[in-house]
Amino acid sequence: MNNSQREIITATVPILREHGVALTTHFYKRMFSHHPDLKNIFNMGNQKTGKQQQALAMAVLAYAEHIANPGVLLxxxxxxxxxxxxxxIRPEHYPIVGNHLIASIKEVLGEAASLEILEAWEIAYNQLADLMMGIEAGIYKDQTNKKGGWTGWRPFRVKEKVKESDEITSFYLYPCDGENVISHIPGQFISLRVFLPDLGLNQARQYSVSSVPNEHYYRISVKKEFNPNLNINGMISNFLHDHIQTGDLVDLTAPIGNFTLEPKKGVPITFISGGVGVTPLISMLQSLSFDKPSQPLTWVHPCRNQTVHAFKEDVKSMAxxxxxxxxHIFYDALxxxxxxxxxxxxxxxxNKIEAFPKESQYYICGPAGFIAQQHKELIAKGVPGDAISFEEFGPQLLNLN
Structure with missing residues (x-):
């Protein structure tokens, strides 16, 4: 990409700020109309809520803003x-996405999409695609080389279902081939795929691994949704609760993700979880407890009442x-x-927690609003931003650092 083309991309930033979501919404509709089979790969729940369109718009905008130095986005x-x-997602998917993205730019912007703009964005997209394919090739290779490793979908059997609260049930998943699995890093997630008869589609959703790392099985802990107007993510979770029984099969991809436990010797660690955001953090806490940590640990968890308090006895026993x-537990109804x-x-x-640690590593997980509020309060207490790690379930919309 030459300087003139970079200038063209930079000049489109105001347009992307104003019309980015309209562009990505048009893009997804266009792509799915030409390639309906891709609905089996993409999360149609995030499509319906608009989260995926918004997340893609933010990503495209960030890329355009940093087109002169995309390395800062690594x-x-x-x-x-x-x-x-x-x-x-494999390399063969990128040309499909690229073709429909460029066509969508032309169709949404109309006469404003000059030939120079379309050519610049085609070069920019191919540059980004090459970068992403290189990153993903490295991850695939790493997954394959690990002990018990694999890529793609692997069949697992539900060996046990355990009720953790009135809302959350744990599923113990063992590989059907009886071989080892990758020992996950606490905080990582797996993708689980099931066929939803109501949609006639395979749909996947990411679930944090809630067990202690091991080479034999994964545990996921899933919240049942009681809203009568379920989105597709809720349909997947409720399908697991209502229809998946001990002995049934599900497909998983290998554990992955970079919201991971990275303890620093002697530095206290504080976990702040909201709702089902407890799942990656319980894996972190149990792993530390299993390894007999030398640093102080603080566990903070709010929920409505004791009936929906998952892993209550586990944490109590560890303490x-x-x-x-x-x-430090908070209930709305005491x-x-x-x-x-x-x-x-x-x-x-x-502020209600006595002797709350101000020098610590902080891990936060929960709904987006919950994360934003706790992050804000920690910063107000003088905690440096680089000491705070958080995981937002679903498409990343928060930008707090």
Whole structure:
């Protein structure tokens, strides 16, 4: 790409800010009309809510803004690469996406899409595609080379279902071939694929691995949705709750993701989870407890009441056996027994926690609004941004660092 073409891409930034979501919405409709089979790969729940269109628009805008030095986007591109690999995105998909993206630019912008703009964006897209394919090739190779490793979809059998709360059930998944699996890094996720008869489609959703790393099985802990107007993500979770029984088969891709536990020797660690965001963090906490950590650990978890409090006894047992682990639980609805047990009145307020650690590594997971609020409060307490790691389920829309 030459300087003139970079200038053209930069000049389209204001247009992308104003029309980016319209462009990506048109793009997905166009691509799926020509390639309906791709609906089996893409998350149609995120399509319906508009989250995927918004996330893609933000990514395209960021790429245009940094077209002179796309290397600054490498951390974000690696995060996207992990998601792509989890869904078995391969090099042959990139020309399809590129063709429909360029056509969508022409159709949405109309006369404003000059030949020079279209040529510049075609070169820019191919540059980005080459970068992404290189990143993903490295991830695929790494997945294959690990002990127990594989790429693509692998059949697993549900060996056990365990109710963790009134809403969350754990599924213990063992490979059908009886061979080893990759020992995941705490915080990573797997993609699980099922066929949804109501849609006539295979659909995949990412679930954090909630077990301690091992070479034999994965545990995922899934929240049942009670909203009568389910989105497709909720349909997948409820399909697991209502229709998948012990002995049934599901397809998984290998564990992946870069929201991972990276403890620093002697540095305290604080976990702040909201809702089903507890799942990657319980894997982190149990892994640390299993390894007998030398640093102080703090566990913070709010929920509505004790009936929906998943992993309550697990954390309680770890705290009883580790004097360096303190837990702070918040319930929206408190009973007298809860108060006697030290449960605090919700919603979560970090200022209510006595001796809250201000020098720590922080891991946050939960709904987007929850993450944003806790991140804001930590920054207000003087915590540096690079000490805070967070995971937003679904397409990444938060930009907090």
């Amino acid at each position: 951390p974000e591109l690696h995060r996207i690469g992990h998601k792509h690999v989890s869904l078995e 009883e056996n580790n004097p360096d682990l303190s837990q 009973t007298e027994k809860d108060e006697k047990d030290g449960v605090l009145q919700g919603p979560l307020d970090l």
